[in-house]
Amino acid sequence: MQDTEELYREYSTQVYKFVFSLCHNHLLAEEITQETFYRAIKSIHRYDGTCKVYVWLCQIAKHVWYKELDKQSKRDISSLEDASLPDLPDSNSTESQFILAQDKMELFKKLHLLDPNTKEVLYLRLTGEFSFREIGEILGRDETWARVTFYRGKQKLMKGRL
Secondary structure: OOOHHHHHHHHHHHHHHHHHHHHOOHHHHHHHHHHHHHHHHHOHHHOOOOOOHHHHHHHHHHHHHHHHHHHHHHOOOOOOOOOOOOOOOOOOOHHHHHHHHHHHHHHHHHHHOOOHHHHHHHHHHHOOOOOHHHHHHHOOOOHHHHHHHHHHHHHHHHHOOO
């Protein structure tokens, strides 16, 4: 197994992008990424090599994210601060900014109604900017499955069939 500094250098950016695609918050993504590597280093002896190191790290990150969601719900906070996509470029008018915010809100409402696999693929692709190959690796599927799931999810959103 690689030494811990090399492991962090090689995978920290990818893990951060994965976490950001889940939480949509830069500070929280950084915190979860750090916690992920801390846990990975503590449990490195349990890594058996049956999957790629990146996939193993993303699995840990996903569990850390779920624990964070549990903590948030226990504190009775209904949404995370800054849990949206990064701000869109400023427009000249307040009206256009309002319309863009409404459109973004509608998109996330529709995304929320999709089945979990489709939702996760869309989030990873749109906010994490992962390739279909990477999405397939993260979710334990192949690239074709990720492409088809993304395409079908996009079609459902465009046609309003949820």
